[in-house]
Amino acid sequence: MGIIRKDYKYKVVKNFLSKDEVNLSKKYFIMKHRTNSNSFDFTQAEKTYDSYWYGDPLVESFLLTKLKKMENETGLELWPTYGFARMYTHLAELIKHKDRPSCEISVTVMIGSSGEAWPIYMDGTELNLEPGDAAIYLGCEVEHWRNEFLGDWHSQFFLHYIDKNGPYNNLNLVADGRKLWGSPKNGS
């Protein structure tokens, strides 16, 4: 058992990203959003069909380069599964949910916003993140949600891992079953 289960189920990590990493990510996702023609979330009863990017190469580069930091923060040996990013817009909402096994150990990273606070709730606790801050949490155990967003935009990315010695230590979950990092779910 790592410190994540022993000492906490979720926690905020200030400055998870450096200022340069935040600036780069913010510019990148605003460009991705402006030029988006195909990546909309039609998969759930979404109110906004917001832009999202599964397996984005930049996010999956963070997935791999932040592995050691995540192992230190959680006290676990981890296998990376996938990275994901989303640009939330006015009236977006994140319904209360838990994640799938590939998200056993997750971190949600705040990239930037139009300035309005938009807390995430984890097991009922309100967490407010500044750009570069992150919240690490047990994705399959901690219920998490956000209320309706009243600002213009809010950019967030997510890194997902599994515990190498945990209940989901299935090699098929490494890279979420894909052959290549930075590729779509059904890609090669």
Place this chain on the structure above:
Amino acid sequence: MFLKNYIKEYPNPFHLNTLSTLIKVVNKLPFEKAKIGSGGVINEKIRKVSNYGLTKLNKSLTEVHWANLLNRLITDHMNQYLEENDLIKYVSLIKEINQCDVLKYEKNNYYTFHVDGGNSFERTLSAILFLNNDYVGGDLCFEDNLTKEKFKIKPKPGSLIIWPSNFLFPHCVEPVQEGVRYSIVAWA
């Protein structure tokens, strides 16, 4: 009226939750008096309505999102239209729409008979997405140039109408008698 067969209705390209969100976003837009022609002049004897352009260049990233999403959905339906009508042999598939406006017809607003394509505008197909129907008047009315037969379309919230932009399809928006009529129009 065989031309009527080229005016096609696609019900509900959006989930109703998403249509409701779009209406809330549209309600907050800073509308301006709509112009006519390539010179962009206001002539309320011909066209009395307010509009707002949605483009991927807008400052608001929420507006950018809806511009991109509407572009995707309307382009897909326009291509479906071309295939269903066996027009691919004459017209190549559409890559993206070239303009997307939100229109707000208030009481006594209208648009007299006109065509969308011509010397000033290279447009192959026109589209209108009806957002609401809680108003009186404001019917979309087509006129067959040869027979002078008229054909009215009663707006159904969420339905998308597509027709050729050329001179064979003059159409108007009849005066709104009560309430406010919202719609999205696009051309490609």
